Amino acid sequence: MRRAYLRAAFLPLAAAVATLCSLLAVQTADAEHGHAVSLRIVSVSEDQFINWDFKNKGTAADWPINILFWNNAEVDKIKTRYRWDGWFGSECGDTMWGALSDGGGWMWDSDDGVKTPCTPACFVAATHMRLYAPPATDRLYNLAWGYYVIASTHKDRNEACPFGTKHGWSEDAEQDAVNTAKGFGWRAGHDWADFFNPLASVYLGNHYLQNDGRASHVQVP
Amino acid sequence: MSVAIVAAISLNCGDDSRPCTASERCEWSVASAPVPALTGQLLANGAEVARIAFPEGARQGAGQWYRIDLELEVDVQRDLAGKLPAGTVPAYLSLAVDGATVFQLKLSPVSATGSSCSSRSNSGLEWSTYGLVYGAQRGPVPCDDPFSVRFANYLQARSVHAGEVPVTLKFEGPDPRLVGSVVLRPGSKVVVSEEGPPRVEVRLGHASVTTDGGTTRARVDFSVTVDGKPVGGAKVDVSRITDSQGVGPATAAAWNGEGYEAGLAWDGSPEATLLVSAAVARGSTLAMVEVGAADGGPAGPAKAALLAEGIVMMLFALMIALWIGRRVACGRLAIRAEKSGNRRH
Numbered sequence: 001m002r003r004a005y006l007r008a009a010f011l012p013l014a015a016a017v018a019t020l021c022s023l024l025a026v027q028t029a030d031a032e033h034g035h036a037v038s039l040r041i042v043s044v045s046e047d048q049f050i051n052w053d054f055k056n057k058g059t060a061a062d063w064p065i066n067i068l069f070w071n072n073a074e075v076d077k078i079k080t081r082y083r084w085d086g087w088f089g090s091e092c093g094d095t096m097w098g099a100l101s102d103g104g105g106w107m108w109d110s111d112d113g114v115k116t117p118c119t120p121a122c123f124v125a126a127t128h129m130r131l132y133a134p135p136a137t138d139r140l141y142n143l144a145w146g147y148y149v150i151a152s153t154h155k156d157r158n159e160a161c162p163f164g165t166k167h168g169w170s171e172d173a174e175q176d177a178v179n180t181a182k183g184f185g186w187r188a189g190h191d192w193a194d195f196f197n198p199l200a201s202v203y204l205g206n207h208y209l210q211n212d213g214r215a216s217h218v219q220v221p
Numbered sequence: 222m223s224v225a226i227v228a229a230i231s232l233n234c235g236d237d238s239r240p241c242t243a244s245e246r247c248e249w250s251v252a253s254a255p256v257p258a259l260t261g262q263l264l265a266n267g268a269e270v271a272r273i274a275f276p277e278g279a280r281q282g283a284g285q286w287y288r289i290d291l292e293l294e295v296d297v298q299r300d301l302a303g304k305l306p307a308g309t310v311p312a313y314l315s316l317a318v319d320g321a322t323v324f325q326l327k328l329s330p331v332s333a334t335g336s337s338c339s340s341r342s343n344s345g346l347e348w349s350t351y352g353l354v355y356g357a358q359r360g361p362v363p364c365d366d367p368f369s370v371r372f373a374n375y376l377q378a379r380s381v382h383a384g385e386v387p388v389t390l391k392f393e394g395p396d397p398r399l400v401g402s403v404v405l406r407p408g409s410k411v412v413v414s415e416e417g418p419p420r421v422e423v424r425l426g427h428a429s430v431t432t433d434g435g436t437t438r439a440r441v442d443f444s445v446t447v448d449g450k451p452v453g454g455a456k457v458d459v460s461r462i463t464d465s466q467g468v469g470p471a472t473a474a475a476w477n478g479e480g481y482e483a484g485l486a487w488d489g490s491p492e493a494t495l496l497v498s499a500a501v502a503r504g505s506t507l508a509m510v511e512v513g514a515a516d517g518g519p520a521g522p523a524k525a526a527l528l529a530e531g532i533v534m535m536l537f538a539l540m541i542a543l544w545i546g547r548r549v550a551c552g553r554l555a556i557r558a559e560k561s562g563n564r565r566h
Contacts, residue, residue, distance in 0.1 A: 046420070071377075072322035076311050076329070077393070104423060104499075104506030110466050134507055136460065136468045136496050137351040139325070143281055143378045146322050147351075 037061045040196040045142040046103030051197045053096045053130060053152045057108050062096045063152040064197035066174045066215045067129070069181075070148040073220040075111070075131045075138040078149060081184055082114045082129075092118035098132025098150065102140050109135050115156075122161035125169070127176045129153045147220075153177050168208035170199065174216055181218040188218040248287070249273040249388070250410035261400030264314070264392035271388040273318065273411055281378040286417035288354070288375050289323050291316070292406035295348070296367040297328070301399050302346055312394025314403060318411070319386035321377035326350050326370060328362065328399065353418050355456075356498045356505030359471075367402070375418055376411070419447045421506040423457070423499045426480055428512040430491045437491045439512055442482040443474060445499045451480075455501045459483040462494040462509070471498070 039061065040051045052061040069078055083089060090112035097108050113130035120126040131151045133139045139147045153173035158164040178188045191214035198213030249271055256270045281287050295314070316324040327349045346362035352374030362368055380386060392400055426442040445455040457474035474483035474497075487493070492513035499506050 071320075072315050072317070072325060074313070074325065074327065076327075077313060080311070102507055104421065105508040107496075107507070107509035108494075135462060135466055136498070136507060137349075137357045138327075139351060141351060141353060141374070143375055146377045147325050 037064075037199075038197060042195055044144055047140055047142050048101040048106075049132070049150055050099040051195045053098045053132065055096060057097050058099070063130075063154045064170050064199065064211045064213075065098070065132075065150050065152050065195055066170060066197070066211060067151040067153060067177060068145070068148060068193075068215055068217045069131070069151065069220050070145040070217060071219045071221070073139055073147050073149045073218075075133050075149055078131055078220065079114050082116075082180065085180060085184070087114040087116040087180075088118040089114055092126075093128055093130070096130055096152070098130070098152070100132060100134060100140065100150070102134060107134055109133060119160045120156060120158060122158050122164070124160075125155045125157040126159065127153065127155055127173045129173070129177045151177070166206045166208060168210055170209075170211040172210065174211075178216045178218060186218055186220060188216060190216045192217040244416055245412040245414045248275065248411040248413055250407070251405045252407035252410070255407075256405045258402040258404045259390065260402055261392045261394075261397035264390055264400070264403065265397040267389045267391040269387045269389050270316075270405065272385050273388060274385045275381060275383055277383045279381050279383050279413075281376055281381040282417065284415055285381075285413055286375060286415070287381045287411060287413045288373060289316075289318070289411050290409060291324055291370070291372040292408040293326075293370045293372070294367045294402075294404040294406060295326070295370065296401040296403075297346065297362050298398055298401045299364050301396065302362065302364070312392070312396075312399055314390070314392055314400065316388065316390050318376055318380040318388055319382075320389075321380035323374050323376050323380070324350070324352070324372055326372075328394070331361075352505075354500070354503060354505060356500045356507060367404075369406075371408075416503060419501065419504040420449070421455075421499055421501055421504045422446045422449075423497050423506060423508040425497075425510045428510070430493075430512050432491050436486055436488055437493070438484065438486045439491075439493070439495075440482065440484050441474075441495065441510075441512065442477075442480050443497060443499075444480045445501070447501055447504070452501060453478075455481070455499050457481045457483070457500075458498045459485060460496045460498075461485060461487055462496055464489070468496060 037052055041048050042051050049065065051065045053063055053065065054060065055062055079089065092115045093112040095110050095112050097110050099106055099108055101107065109132045111130040111132055113128055115126050115128040117124065117126050129151050131149050133149045139149055141147050153170055154167060155169040155173045157166040175190060178190055182188050191212060193215055194213060195215040196213060197211060199209040199211040201208070201210045254271060259268055279285065311327050311329040313328070314326040315322050328346055329349070331345050331347050347359055348362055348368060348370065349357065349359035350370060350372050351357050352372055354373035354375070355371070358372070360368060390403065422445070424444045424446070426444060428439060428441045430437060430439045441459065443457060444451055445457060446452065453476050458471040459474055460471045461469040463469050469487070472483045472485050474481035485495070492511070494509055494511050497508045497510060
């Protein structure tokens with residue numbers, strides 16, 4: 001009786017296990033671009049954040065978090081500096097969401113980011129960076145990083161073109177954003193730490209998925 | 222080029238208004254080494270206001286917690302504040318120990334349409350700070366008087382090491398004339414204590430939300446724990462995240478003997494995200510909770526919600542599986558019994 005009972009229960013149990021796995025798969029979920037991404041919680045001291053940003057507070061992952069601005073960072077301060085360098089603001093980007101915790105619990109922050117140029121013409125690529133920190137403070141603080149902000153990056157190509165619009169190249173965008181900061185005189189290090197969000201360099205539809213999984217850091221003076 | 226306004230090194234706090242506690246040792250204090258009032262222009266490239274000599278073996282953490290307490294008085298140039306154009310870029314005052322920033326004050330316009338001191342009460346600017354001890358603080362910049370800021374934070378680990386390190390104060394913004402003077406008051410000091418930042422947590426107890434003619438009223442209550450133990454006497458403020466992702470005005474939660482309760486009202490949707498800031502003597506926390514007309518409770522991020530749902534669904538699926546399995550097994554046994562019975566017959 002017992003053997004028959006267990007054998008008969010196998011398929012529904014397998015279905016139950018598959019359900020849990022699929023939920024985990026949702027978390028390692030579909031990106032907005034239709035591929036699986038590896039969601040991880042990155043933590044330092046009591047602070048945590050998820051290594052991707054999202055559409056609509058978590059319905060789909062968007063782009064990898066691949067830059068840390070630290071020491072004396074604050075969202076508006078960083079954006080202002082990039083705008084002084086010719087980058088454009090919220091008028092040029094859609095809103096995405098980052099998930100963070102400063103030790104008191106998780107919270108969402110939304111951002112449109114900074115971008116240059118605003119709407120790239122044919123055969124031109126824009127670098128787009130979004131910055132995340134709790135909305136009440138626009139920066140986090142811990143003893144290792146001081147005042148810090150996390151950022152995702154990607155490129156948009158041919159947006160003003162009637163054809164050929166493409167998005168992606170997060171690694172290239174990361175390098176561009178960091179090099180821009182270096183041009184301000186800010187100290188920075190490329191590919192400083194593993195944020196566990198690598199992407200194979202492949203095309204998927206009109207997206208080119210590219211990220212080495214190692215985030216860069218920018219020390220804000 | 223930075224300006225050096227170096228104060229003498231002193232190990233005595235010497236400030237009667239805010240003396241060190243028995244568990245604190247003073248490393249530097251303005252009471253013993255006064256710093257003159259500084260203007261925004263003087264601070265535009267950074268000014269060294271003191272040097273601290275940390276002892277041999279000094280390091281942040283593990284029983285040695287270096288904390289800075291600041292009491293500042295900031296005077297904003299009122300005529301300049303009155304002439305700030307719309308969309309004014311924010312300005313910042315920051316203080317660093319050995320180049321590691323530990324204090325950051327932001328001056329920003331309250332209104333996107335600019336600010337004016339013609340009202341002689343509120344300049345339309347607000348100040349805000351954030352640190353591990355008091356959490357997020359903000360306040361209006363008055364037209365007529367300087368404003369005072371009381372701040373505390375734990376030093377970045379890299380700034381605490383044996384030897385002499387500079388303390389620098391800096392202004393960043395489009396026009397340093399905005400800040401007429403910054404005064405570091407005698408209560409400002411760097412202390413080291415065996416007590417580090419505690420773990421402060423906020424839990425939503427109950428939320429009731431009602432709507433009446435387009436106005437939503439919410440009554441929420443919280444508990445605050447420090448290292449797992451409930452405490453009274455915390456400063457708990459509740460704000461609503463606005464539709465444009467800003468932070469609305471804060472409402473102070475009152476201690477009712479068992480927990481903290483606050484009432485908020487706003488126009489619009491009954492579903493809202495509330496920001497709770499709780500600060501105790503040595504630490505603080507920020508938490509977000511979501512409330513709605515269905516008397517919602519705390520909602521974690523997608524990951525936590527998915528995990529919780531996953532566990533419930535897993536258990537439910539397991540129960541279904543076992544129920545189906547039992548019925549199938551029993552059914553097969555019944556068939557087997559019938560067959561056996563038939564054979565017998």
